[in-house]
Amino acid sequence: MLTPEALRQSRIETVAHSLREDIGSGDITAALIPADRITNGQVITREAAIIAGTQWVDEVFGQVDPSIQLDWHVSDGDQVVANQVLFTVSGNARSLLTAERSALNWLQSLSGVATNCHRYAELVAHTSVRLLDTRKTLPGLRLAEKYAVTCGGCFNHRIGLWDAFLIKENHIAACGSIANAIDAAHRIAPGRPVEVETENLDELRQALAAGADIIMLDEFSLADMRTAVALAEGASKLEASGGINSETLVPVAETGVDYISIGALTKDIKAVDLSMRLNAIS
16 A cells, blocks of 8 residues: 555655756756856646646755745646646755756656546546556656556555565466465465456456455456456456557456556656746846
C-alpha cells in the first residue's frame, strides 16, 4: 500500500538526488546574476493534461531555497488546458533558475503518467473494472509514478515484491503445483493477498480450488475470459493481463473481469510540455 509517510520520505530522497545530479558543484550560469536579484514568474502548460507532482515541485524549490514563494492555481488530479497557468513563483533569481529544470522535470513526467492513465480510465468508465499499474516503473521512481497513476484515475497493484504474493509460472514449477504454492503462501504470510498467474482454464480451476484471492488471466482469449468470469462466480477476483493496450482494452473490460493490469500506464509515457516564464529581474 502506498502510504503518505513512505511517499513523503521517497519524495525527499529522490528530489535531493535529482538536484545533486543537476547542480553538481554549483550552477555556474545562474552565478552570472547578482546574488541579491529578486524576480517572479509563472509556469504554464502548453497542452491539455492531468496534473500530478505538485508536492515534488514544492520539495525542489524548498530544498534549493526555502524562502521561495509558490502559489498554486491547480491541484493534483486537476484537468488543465493549453496555456493555463499552473503556479506562480517569486524569490531569489539565482535560486529560481537553479531549481527550474528539476522542478519542471518532476511535474511534466508525473503529469505525463497521470494524463496517460486518465485516457485509459476514460475508455472503460462505463464498466466497473479497475485499471492497475505494474512494477514496470523507472528505477528509483516507483512510488512517485504509482502516486501519479492514482491522480489519473487508475489504481495501484502491489508496490513491490514484499507486500503481496504474485505466483507465476516459475514459482509454480519450483513448488510443484499451484495448490502447493498457494498453501505455502498462506503459511509464510497469513493475511497477505495471494495472486496466481494462470495461462489457461485448467490452471484457473486449480487456482480457484486452492483458494487464490486473485487470479491473473495471462493472455486469455475474450471467450476464455468470459468463461473464467462464469467459473469464478465471485469466489476469486479476476485480473486480465498481457499485451493489453488502448485498442484492446474495452472488449477486455466488458468481459466482466475485476481488474486489468497494464504496464503501459507507467512505461509508455510522454512528458507534458511545460514552460516557466520569469518576469524582468529587478
